[in-house]
Amino acid sequence: MDKPMTLSDRIPYQALIDRPKLRLPGGKKLAVWVILNVEDWRIENSMPRTVLSPPMGQPMLPDVPNWSWHEYGMRAGFWRQMKALTDRSIPTTLAINGNVCNSYPRVAEAARDAGFEFMGHGFVQGPMHKVENQNDAIKRTVDTIGAFTGKAPRSWESPGLTENNDTLDLLRANGIEYVADWVIDDLPQDIQTPHGIITTVPYTVETNDIVIHALQHLPSDVFVQRCKDQFDRLYMEGADNARVMALSIHPYITGVPHRIRYLEEVLDYIISHDGVALMTASEIGDWYRNEMRAT
Template sequence: MALTDRVPYQALIDRPKLVLPGGKKLAVWIILNVEEWRIENAMPRTVLSPPMGQPLLPDVPNWAWHEYGMRAGFWRQLKALTDRNIPTTLAINGNVCTSYPRVAAAARDAGFEFMGHGFLQGPMHKLDNQGDAIKRAVDTIAKFAGKAPRSWESPGLTETNDTLDLLRLNGIEYVADWVIDDLPQDIDTPHGTITTVPYTVETNDIVVHALQHMASDQFMRRCIDQFDRLYLEGEENARVMAISIHPYVTGVPHRIKYLEQLLDYVIGHDGVALMTASEIGDWYRDQMAKA
């Protein structure tokens, strides 16, 4: 079976009528990604090209670009989210619990939902033993957070033909890698159903700022445009919107005010249900059981 056969086509306009908690129109979930980049390895992405085109290790400037987020940017984003009492999903490399315990503890104490995001930042298809890496991430997060993660976002959204099966085998119920719809979708595995939670490559600060190199306010503007349309469509049927942020991107001084303005815009609408990954997954399964 081809991997795509596991996610059969569904037209959005044909999806059954779903009702969000409180009769809201739009579920919004905020994903704060915290990662570990090893200075001895090639960087997952770069802000500076290597001098004279010659790759170098250690890549101090690009490692430091990300490290700034863990030391400074994260704390701005944490304050922006907690000041507004916004439920937040923390997509976390498992080893961040060991390498950056101050960050992980602050998120845990804030009540963020811990979502598995690999053990270290790197593509799933490059792992020597993907199953062991998933189990290690799940076990490390469970020990630190006091409960195992129910949701998962693969680093870079990368998967192999085996990833979904291995995730479900390790207790993962909800996965964010499949950016295919504005509503969740169930996928069968030999170990039970795993459900997609609508994620994003468009309302993602990495894409807007690190890849498309847009102005500091453009992430906010794009998210508001996306929000407005989905909020309108929510009059007819529920919609789900993801907003994905990274400490080293929208946690920097010249962008943080735009993130704050975006959050204020979202919470200023009565028809919004602010949820976490697992809350969205649980809601969807409950609704489909009633459909």
């Protein structure tokens, strides 16, 4: 009996130095995409992430303080981040739980009207491998976003980047072409599924405000330095072959008053460089596929 293929085996190793030479539009060096994550945390459930330990170490439901921490982002932080992005005319990918269209229609409407690309991000916030019916959750997300925006999403970021052996196949079967779960390279890569190719779009667990502030608990200004350092190196390498940089942000993290100016500083630094192509997830995916056909 053949040994079942592991999930990692579906993505053959490719050395970055061996990748074909790819050209960004207009001769740019570096594609940058900004991912704004908006999520539905259900107060009746355990919180996906916490900032405050429970009194006497005894978790309680409802978890009012930690639910409220996230809720602040949806009520206040989102609007600061949206202003920072739209004031600078930055194309934005909205990684959205499908149910946000129902539970936070004001947020979803504003993003839709601003022309953000809606990227599926699960139906409610929680790991994909814990979902009782993964296909149903993906389908509901795709259908809900499609009904709300008039256009089904082509891209996907799993909550917490979680997958199991079935996720990629189910995503592609539901029309998803591009996935951000695989932080394996600075260029996209194709993955075979029974329903056609699905393509990775370089994402980040490093220039990501959750990791920097909620997990590593680093000072607010570290976000600026890390993002600049990441940008500078990729921009330099992009003179030889195209590179992709992701910047992932969350309303309850860099949308708060004491951090928003650092996000604005990073955005201003990025757009001050002529060699940057500002793109969305599907634009990067389409560009990559067109370039690979041309090589």
